[in-house]
Amino acid sequence: MAIVITNGNYYIYLNQNGKHRKTKDVTQALQYSTIKEAIRYMNHAPIKTDGYYVYDTFTNHVIWKHLTPEEKIELQEQKNGIGNVKRRNNGRIKRKKYSQATRKLIYNKYDGRCQLCGRKILFSEMSLDHHIALSMGGVDDVSNLECTCLPCNQFKSNIAPELFEDRINDIFMYQMEKKIKQPWKWKAVHKLILSCIV
Incomplete structure (x- = not known):
């Protein structure tokens, strides 16, 4: 799953100075590792992200947005x-x-x-x-x-299906990180696993 923030025309990305900016190129879009991370940014910058939503480019679904009245x-x-x-x-x-x-x-x-x-x-x-x-x-x-x-x-329990999947992925990634003692091995495995589940 590729989680991005978009308004349908522009995507949020990080420029060379590490500042959040907007681009029309989806390939430059900042990909968030979890839905919570994307929501956290949206809530941190509500004016900059007005009219934007969290979008899954893999399933082509809006997965979170600020609600209108x-x-x-x-x-x-x-x-x-x-x-x-x-x-x-x-x-x-x-x-x-x-x-x-x-x-x-x-x-x-x-x-x-x-x-x-x-x-x-x-x-x-x-x-x-x-x-x-x-x-x-x-x-x-x-x-x-x-x-x-x-x-x-x-x-x-009563967790929404997409949040349950995120929770399972978070648990799995954390437990694997604890098991793999060599940091360089974990970095390689981490990238490989993320490419499969994102």
């Missing part, structure tokens, strides 16, 4: 809709119960593999995960369910 109202209305979801006495969202036949269909759809770690699991070990968490506005419907193992489902 209208978008804030729309988001609040969506949140209010989430608030109308049926809840238990303890405040937790009341989830649908899916039949064994439905669970078997989901298991077969994903070939019995956990969709978070890729491990082959038994049907009895399967946990149903809402791809987009109910607390994040996801629907409690078969179209939003995937097959996971229980440890992965519990680890993911």
Whole structure:
């Protein structure tokens, strides 16, 4: 994933003096290693980045932007809709119960593999995960369910899918850095891994 900041015409880049500037050349665009890093810059320089957004050049999707007043109202209305979801006495969202036949269909759809770690699991070990968490506005419907193992489902919790991927990448990179004791080896491996996951 290549994370850049753009307004659709210009991209943020670093000039020779290390100053943030704007360019029309996407190849010069500053690529951020994480979404959080790009958001941090956007929040640090709100006037310079007015009308800009964080963009993934690999998937061609806007992944974060400052909201307009209208978008804030729309988001609040969506949140209010989430608030109308049926809840238990303890405040937790009341989830649908899916039949064994439905669970078997989901298991077969994903070939019995956990969709978070890729491990082959038994049907009895399967946990149903809402791809987009109910607390994040996801629907409690078969179209939003995937097959996971229980440890992965519990680890993911209600994190948005793209933030979960970033978290896994951050954890992996940190653990690898701790294991590889020679700094020169880590620099080479780090670049190679980033080229594969970015």
